[in-house]
Structure formats: C-alpha cells, structure tokens
Amino acid sequence: MISIRGLSKWYGAFQVLADCSTEVAKGEVVVVCGPSGSGKSTLIKCVNGLEPFEKGEILVDGISVGSPKTDLPKLRSRVGMVFQHFELFPHMTVTQNLTLAQVKVLGRTPAAAHEKAMALLDRVGLRAHADKFPGNLSGGQQQRVAIARALCMDPIAMLFDEPTSALDPEMINEVLDVMVELAQEGMTMMVVTHEMGFARRVAHRVIFMDEGKIVEDAPKEEFFGTPRSERAQQFLAKILHH
Amino acid sequence: MFAGFDFDVIERSLPYLFREGMVFTVTLTALAMTGGIVFGTGLAMMRLATGVSLAPLVWLAGAYVNLMRALPLVLVIFWFYFLVPWIGGWLIGARQTIQVGAFWSAVITFTMFEAAYYCEIMRAGIQSVSRGQQSAGYALGLNYWRTMGHVVLPQAFRNMLPVLLTQTVILFQDTSLVYVISATDFLGAAAKVANRDHRLVEMYLFAALVYLVVSYVASRTVGRLQARLAVIR
Ligand SMILES: Nc1ncnc2c1ncn2[C@@H]1O[C@H](COP(=O)(O)OP(=O)(O)O)[C@@H](O)[C@H]1O
Ligand SMILES: [Mg+2]
Numbered sequence: 001m002i003s004i005r006g007l008s009k010w011y012g013a014f015q016v017l018a019d020c021s022t023e024v025a026k027g028e029v030v031v032v033c034g035p036s037g038s039g040k041s042t043l044i045k046c047v048n049g050l051e052p053f054e055k056g057e058i059l060v061d062g063i064s065v066g067s068p069k070t071d072l073p074k075l076r077s078r079v080g081m082v083f084q085h086f087e088l089f090p091h092m093t094v095t096q097n098l099t100l101a102q103v104k105v106l107g108r109t110p111a112a113a114h115e116k117a118m119a120l121l122d123r124v125g126l127r128a129h130a131d132k133f134p135g136n137l138s139g140g141q142q143q144r145v146a147i148a149r150a151l152c153m154d155p156i157a158m159l160f161d162e163p164t165s166a167l168d169p170e171m172i173n174e175v176l177d178v179m180v181e182l183a184q185e186g187m188t189m190m191v192v193t194h195e196m197g198f199a200r201r202v203a204h205r206v207i208f209m210d211e212g213k214i215v216e217d218a219p220k221e222e223f224f225g226t227p228r229s230e231r232a233q234q235f236l237a238k239i240l241h242h
Numbered sequence: 243m244f245a246g247f248d249f250d251v252i253e254r255s256l257p258y259l260f261r262e263g264m265v266f267t268v269t270l271t272a273l274a275m276t277g278g279i280v281f282g283t284g285l286a287m288m289r290l291a292t293g294v295s296l297a298p299l300v301w302l303a304g305a306y307v308n309l310m311r312a313l314p315l316v317l318v319i320f321w322f323y324f325l326v327p328w329i330g331g332w333l334i335g336a337r338q339t340i341q342v343g344a345f346w347s348a349v350i351t352f353t354m355f356e357a358a359y360y361c362e363i364m365r366a367g368i369q370s371v372s373r374g375q376q377s378a379g380y381a382l383g384l385n386y387w388r389t390m391g392h393v394v395l396p397q398a399f400r401n402m403l404p405v406l407l408t409q410t411v412i413l414f415q416d417t418s419l420v421y422v423i424s425a426t427d428f429l430g431a432a433a434k435v436a437n438r439d440h441r442l443v444e445m446y447l448f449a450a451l452v453y454l455v456v457s458y459v460a461s462r463t464v465g466r467l468q469a470r471l472a473v474i475r
Contacts, residue, residue: 050377077383087378091396100392101382153382 001026001157001188002047007056009042016042017053018212024157027186031199031220034209035235040192041084043209044159047190048079061156077105080150080158084166086142088134088149094121095130098149106153113152120148124178140171147178157188164195194239200224208232248441252448255435263431264452266345270427271414274352278413279406281353282360287390289365303361310358316419322351323423344425348417356413363405367398407464411457418453428452 002024009017016039024030032040045051047058049065049072058065063075088097098117102108108116121127124144126137134142143163150158160179164172176198183189183202193199199206199220206223208216208231216223216232227233252259288296288303310318326347330340342350371394379389399406418429426434429449436445 045377048381050380073380073383073385076381079381081378081381083374083378083381085372085374087372087374089375089378089393089397091400101384104388104392105383149382 001028001061002190003057003059004043004047005057005059007043007046007053007058009046009051009053009055016212017046020056020209020212020214022207022214022217024188024190026188028204029183029187029189029191029202030205030207031203032190032192032207032209033194033196033199033235033239034207034215038209039212040209041161044081044161044190044192047159048076048081050076050081073105077101077153078156080147080153080155082143082146082150082158082160082163084162086134086139086146086166088142088146090134093131093133094126094137094145097134097145098152101149102152116152117148120151121145123151124148138171139167140174143167143171143175144178147175147182151182157190158182160189160191160193162192162194164193196224196236196240208235210235247444248439249444251435251439251441251444255431255445258435259428259431262426263428266426266430267414267417267428270345270348270352270417270420271410273349274356274413274417275410277349277353278356278360279364281357282362283364283395285357285361286364286368289361290368307358307361310355315355315416316422318355319348319351319419320422322354323347326350344420344423347423348420348425352413352417356409359409360406363402363409364398366405367402368394370401371397404464404468407460407467411460414456414460415453 004020004022007017007020008015020039020043022030032043034040042051046053047060047065049070053066056066060075060079063070065072065075088094089100092100095114095117098120099110099113102113102116103110118127118130121130124147126141126144126148129137129141129145134145137145147163163179164175167175172195176195179189179191179198180202191198191203203220205217205219207214208223208227208229210229210231215229216227218227223232224236227236285303285307288299289307291299323342323344326342327339330342331338334340375393375397376389379393384392417427420427421430421433424430432445432449436442
C-alpha cells in the first residue's frame with residue numbers, strides 16, 4: 001500500500017532523512033518511534049506529499065508521490081492524516097469541519113456529506129457536539145473529531161503524527177481507543193507515537209528512527225523482545241521506565 | 243466666543259452636504275475598501291508565494307507595494323486623473339482620450355493605493371494562521387485556492403479585522419484629498435458652501451466635527467465586531 005524506497009531529504013545542507021526504505025502492506029499497522037528530531041514527522045509528511053523530497057521514491061497505492069505528474073490533492077484526499085495539534089478549523093463547527101472536503105474534493109452532496117459526518121461522529125462518540133466549535137471541546141474530543149474528519153474521506157490508509165502527545169494524560173486513552181478500533185478493523189496505518197502500549201496491542205511492525213535513518217524495522221515481537229541496535233534499546237529503556 | 247458666527251448656514255446646507263458630499267465620500271470609501279481588500283489580498287498571496295517559479299510574482303507584488311507606499315497619495319490621485327484618459331485611449335488604440343470622470347478615477351486610484359496597505363495587513367494576517375492549518379487543508383485534498391479560500395483567509399481576515407477597519411477609517415479621512423481633482427466629497431461640499439457664503443470657520447468646524455463623529459463611531463464598532471467575530475481557540 002505504502003512503499004518508501006531510498007528516501008533522502010535535506011533542509012539546506014542538513015540531511016533530515018537518509019536513505020529510508022520500508023513497506024506498509026494493506027491492513028498493516030506500523031508504529032514509528034524514535035527520539036525527538038529524528039525525522040519521524042518529516043518521513044510521514046513525505047508520504048502524502050506535504051513535504052517534498054530530493055531523492056528516492058514513495059508509492060502510495062502504486063502512485064508515485066514525488067512525480068510532478070501526480071495529482072497530489074487527489075492522492076491526499078485518499079490518505080487520512082491526523083496531526084499532533086489536531087488542526088481542526090477553528091472558524092467552522094465540527095460538522096463543517098467534517099463536510100468541507102467531502103463536498104469540495106469528493107463532490108458529495110451536502111446532504112450525503114452531512115449523513116457521513118453524523119455517522120462518523122457517532123462512531124467517535126461525539127454526535128452531541130456536532131454544532132459546537134472546536135475551541136469548545138477538550139483536547140481529546142478535538143482529536144477524535146480530527147480522526148472522524150479524516151475518516152469522512154474514506155481513506156485507503158491513515159497517517160498519525162504523535163496524535164496523543166499534545167493531550168493531557170487523562171485524555172490519551174479515549175483517542176487511543178478509537179485508533180485501536182480502527183486498527184482492528186483492518187485500516188492501513190502508519191503511526192508516529194511513543195505509546196508503546198498501543199504498539200504492543202495493535203502494531204504489526206515497529207520502526208525505530210534515529211538521526212534521519214531507519215535504524216530498526218522489525219515485527220513487534222522481535223522489536224520488544226530484543227532490539228538489535230543499542231540506540232533502540234536505550235530509547236526503549238527510557239520511555240518504558242518513566 | 244461664537245458671537246458673530248452664523249450656524250444657520252449649516253442647517254441650510256445640510257441636504258447638500260449629506261446628499262451630495264457624504265454620499266460621494268461614503269460610496270468612494272466603501273468601493274475603495276472592497277476593491278482594496280480584494281486586490282490587497284491577492285497581492286499578499288503573491289508576496290507570500292514560495293518556489294522558484296513564482297519568484298517573479300513575489301518581486302512584482304513587492305515592488306508594487308513599495309512604490310505605492312513611497313508616493314504621496316495626493317500626487318497619485320492627481321496624476322491618475324490626468325493620465326488615465328491618455329493611457330486608456332492608448333490601451334484600446336483609440337485616437338481620442340477615454341473620459342473616466344472624477345468619481346471613477348478616484349475609486350480606481352484609492353483602490354490601487356489602499357491595496358498596498360491592505361496587502362501588508364492581509365500578509366500579516368495570513369502569517370498569523372499556523373502552517374499546520376494549511377497542512378490540514380492540503381491533507382484533506384483541498385488545493386491551494388480552496389485551502390486559502392476556506393481555511394486560511396477566513397481566519398486571517400478575522401484576526402486582522404480591527405486593523406482592516408482602522409485602515410478603512412484612515413481611507414475615509416483620506417478621501418477628502420479628492421479636492422485636487424475638484425470632486426465634491428463631503429469636505430469639498432462644505433468648502434463650496436463656506437466660500438459661497440463666506441462662512442469658513444463655521445463650515446470647517448462642522449466638517450471636522452462630522453469626520454470626528456464618524457471616525458469615533460467606526461472605531462467603537464471595530465471593538466464590538468472584534469468581540470463578536472473572535473475565533474474561539
Ligand atoms: N522546515 C524545516 N527547516 C529546517 N529544519 C527542519 C524543518 N523541519 C524540521 N527540521 C529539522 O529536521 C529534523 C527532523 O524533524 P522532525 O521530522 O520534525 O522530527 P521528529 O518528528 O522526529 O521530532 C529536526 O532536527 C528539525 O529541527
Ligand atoms: Mg514530530
């Protein structure tokens with residue numbers, strides 16, 4: 001579904017990503033972790049073309065993200081993305097947030113878009129908040145709305161960039177529960193997170209990044225059993241014992 | 243101290259002052275504001291464009307804004323009024339000049355001039371919207387225009403509303419400069435009555451008072467609108 005081959009990216013002279021390669025199969029859940037600044041967000045943003053890259057190739061459902069001929073808006077409409085800071089549109093109600101792209105990008109009728117939005121709000125347990133503005137919701141609620149907004153587009157894969165790291169601890173689980181359910185339903189997911197509990201429960205593979213490189217890319221059992229690299233061991237020790 | 247003043251002249255000329263003068267001033271302000279904000283927003287988007295291929299647009303918009311801000315408004319009004327007939331005629335290849343009239347000449351001049359100022363306000367406004375908002379728009383499959391139109395500009399506009407309206411109050415006051423092309427705006431109308439009836443002090447006092455009241459009311463409205471439109475975060 002997503003294949004990343006020999007991906008390299010520079011910010012000026014600084015190399016953020018160095019020869020990264022990995023595959024995410026249909027229905028697979030891959031967790032990406034690593035220290036801050038290791039290039040996790042950059043990697044995931046390259047997948048839907050939010051960040052351009054200089055070298056390598058990314059294919060999403062067989063379509064080359066880097067090719068100038070690719071219709072990027074169309075490709076992005078098929079890949080859901082959830083951000084660390086939610087990024088709901090603050091000047092629109094929850095419902096408007098959920099229907100905007102359905103109508104403007106997918107060409108659905110307002111009625112069909114509304115129906116879809118309500119179904120997804122039901123699913124994340126927030127139907128009662130449909131007419132509120134994002135600013136009136138808690139962080140956990142906002143992130144659930146953001147997930148619902150992405151799901152409204154019927155994505156073929158979902159990208160998550162630290163979806164719970166801006167949340168108060170008591171709200172993390174309500175968001176993780178939605179993500180776990182999604183994973184169990186067979187959604188293809190690439191998730192940047194340090195929630196190792198989530199990784200243990202639903203991930204198929206774990207990728208560990210350090211200084212722009214994919215240092216470890218292993219099935220979950222192997223990764224949590226005996227990570228090969230010392231950096232990954234140190235990292236795990238640090239985040240599992242706090 | 244007002245002994246010997248004739249305030250009746252004001253009452254007598256009220257219909258003329260407002261129906262002719264104030265209508266001209268307000269219409270000019272409203273049209274130039276609308277046009278200036280639309281054109282200025284376009285300039286702001288050009289100035290903020292990224293990518294090598296768009297560099298000429300960035301330069302062009304920057305040059306335009308800096309030129310307009312470097313020129314005294316009076317000169318622009320004056321030159322535009324006298325030059326446009328020639329330029330217009332030349333553009334359509336006509337032998338005779340194109341007559342625009344003082345009003346439309348003023349509308350175009352103020353629109354073009356104010357656009358430079360509205361541009362800088364909207365540029366700050368666009369920059370006040372976090373990049374993450376733009377990314378979220380793109381991530382949903384919205385293209386550049388839709389992301390700007392539905393996500394970035396509405397927020398930029400709300401964030402900048404007080405400054406935009408303050409600029410409009412300045413525009414409202416600046417419209418009195420149309421005296422250089424002998425147009426009859428509110429101040430022009432007052433000046434005509436003042437000269438005709440030799441009541442300079444009364445008329446100019448009254449005109450100042452009217453500008454003061456309008457500007458004050460507008461500023462108060464800014465505050466109220468701000469509270470109502472503020473985005474909850
Ligand atoms: N727009 C940018 N310009 C320059 N450097 C950047 C930019 N964005 C990120 N970086 C740098 O790239 C590195 C990787 O960033 P990021 O992908 O956000 O890391 P992570 O998500 O793993 O914390 C960091 O060192 C960061 O400072
Ligand atoms: Mg990050």
